[in-house]
Amino acid sequence: SQELEQSPQSLIVQEGKNLTINCTSSKTLYGLYWYKQKYGEGLIFLMMLQKGGEEKSHEKITAKLDEKKQQSSLHITASQPSHAGIYLCGADGAGGTSYGKLTFGQGTILTVHP
Amino acid sequence: DTGVSQDPRHKITKRGQNVTFRCDPISEHNRLYWYRQTLGQGPEFLTYFQNEAQLEKSRLLSDRFSAERPKGSFSTLEIQRTEQGDSAMYLCASSQRGPAQYFGPGTRLLVL
Numbered sequence: 001s002q003e004l005e006q007s008p009q010s011l012i013v014q015e016g017k018n019l020t021i022n023c024t025s026s027k028t029l030y031g032l033y034w035y036k037q038k039y040g041e042g043l044i045f046l047m048m049l050q051k052g053g054e055e056k057s058h059e060k061i062t063a064k065l066d067e068k069k070q071q072s073s074l075h076i077t078a079s080q081p082s083h084a085g086i087y088l089c090g091a092d093g094a095g096g097t098s099y100g101k102l103t104f105g106q107g108t109i110l111t112v113h114p
Numbered sequence: 115d116t117g118v119s120q121d122p123r124h125k126i127t128k129r130g131q132n133v134t135f136r137c138d139p140i141s142e143h144n145r146l147y148w149y150r151q152t153l154g155q156g157p158e159f160l161t162y163f164q165n166e167a168q169l170e171k172s173r174l175l176s177d178r179f180s181a182e183r184p185k186g187s188f189s190t191l192e193i194q195r196t197e198q199g200d201s202a203m204y205l206c207a208s209s210q211r212g213p214a215q216y217f218g219p220g221t222r223l224l225v226l
Contacts, residue, residue, distance in 0.1 A: 043217040104156030
């Protein structure tokens with residue numbers, strides 16, 4: 001079965017600093033999804049990556065998928081307190097046969113100090 | 115607000131009781147998923163519906179768990195004879211044919 005490892009497990013930054021969260025897969029990624037979760041709430045979809053080398057940005061958040069499609073990174077530029085939360089990567093690793101079922105990493109807890 | 119709603123948002127029950135959760139997906143979405151999330155972990159897949167058909171169940175879903183999606187609209191997840199280990203956040207997600215999934219706010223279950 002596919003496993004996703006996120007690093008770091010937690011991150012504390014000062015407002016305005018840049019940061020990167022990594023997600024590494026044990027198998028080739030057919031679809032990689034990034035979500036944000038506030039404590040005790042549901043997941044908010046951020047971005048989806050499918051092609052090797054693909055990069056997507058939304059506001060100050062950029063996600064990349066490496067050429068080998070086994071590692072993704074999420075980069076936040078000029079962090080703000082509103083970026084605080086748990087960031088989760090999820091993988092649809094079965095090439096379309098998994099009905100969109102996702103396997104998730106354990107999450108990265110981000111704290112942004114004003 | 116993603117449009118996926120779940121009810122109740124919180125449930126406290128005693129060990130051995132039965133509980134039922136409801137999920138209302140985004141109206142045009144034919145795929146519906148249930149996940150379970152424990153503290154400090156990512157969500158784990160439980161089961162999947164396409165319209166009213168339950169097409170996949172995780173081994174995590176013991177015989178005490180049952181899910182339904184009558185008429186392919188809302189879904190219910192029932193846990194019978196709850197155990198303390200069932201305490202978790204139960205998340206529902208829905209999607210159309212595309213792979214992106216939209217999650218509801220979750221139901222937090224505490225079994226005493």
